[in-house]
């Protein structure tokens with residue numbers, strides 16, 4: 001059973017208090033949206049969860065193992081991985097070599113042949129076998145996002161955080177990325193999806209977390225979040241249905 005427990009995280013950059021007592025739990029393979037305005041702290045929260053930056057206070061436990069003081073490679077080994085808002089592949093290495101890296105770098109007990117086999121499985125899953133010998137830098141924006149997802153899948157993660165997987169992606173690839181997110185989740189991985197694409201967030205996620213300049217102002221099902229006055233004011237803006245109703249009454 002996957003269990004991520006985030007408790008009272010604070011992060012300050014000098015005088016800027018970017019995460020304020022942020023707490024939430026994930027139990028099981030949930031698909032959760034993390035939304036909020038630009039600068040709300042979503043990427044900072046991701047950086048804290050994956051070990052890239054250390055919180056000033058608070059704790060993160062993954063399956064009863066404390067991970068908030070670990071380095072990113074240790075967090076990845078513990079079962080939590082993330083993609084980057086601006087993709088970070090090894091541009092001058094092939095797609096296949098990019099997939100080898102996490103397994104080799106973490107010094108897993110798997111042989112090179114096993115790592116190759118797993119990489120081919122991941123490429124097949126993402127229907128990217130035909131791209132295996134391409135340099136990563138030759139891929140489109142959307143394909144780079146898929147490669148990052150593939151890199152995560154190499155380690156059989158329990159929780160993954162996808163930081164804006166649809167940003168800068170051609171609309172034709174967006175649907176494909178969307179379907180892979182669903183499939184990865186169906187296979188038992190918990191997912192935190194960060195996106196400003198509200199259509200995708202509302203249709204994919206069964207639960208939303210709303211961060212507003214460091215404060216977690218809401219945590220609940222999308223239908224509830226859509227109607228939450230604090231969320232509407234902070235991020236979603238005027239509810240269009242409500243506006244239509246008002247216009248109808250006028």
Ligand SMILES: Nc1ncnc2c1ncn2[C@@H]1O[C@H](COP(=O)(O)OP(=O)(O)OP(=O)(O)O)[C@@H](O)[C@H]1O
Pocket residue numbers: 013016018036037038039040041042043044045085
């Ligand atoms: N390393 C850093 N040093 C100083 N300030 C930082 C650092 N990283 C982030 N910030 C600040 O923290 C705040 C939150 O930024 P963050 O990138 O986490 O927001 P976000 O919710 O991911 O926004 P977006 O939707 O635009 O991606 C911003 O004011 C940002 O300028």
Ligand SMILES: [Mg+2]
Pocket residue numbers: 042043044085
């Ligand atoms: Mg961000």
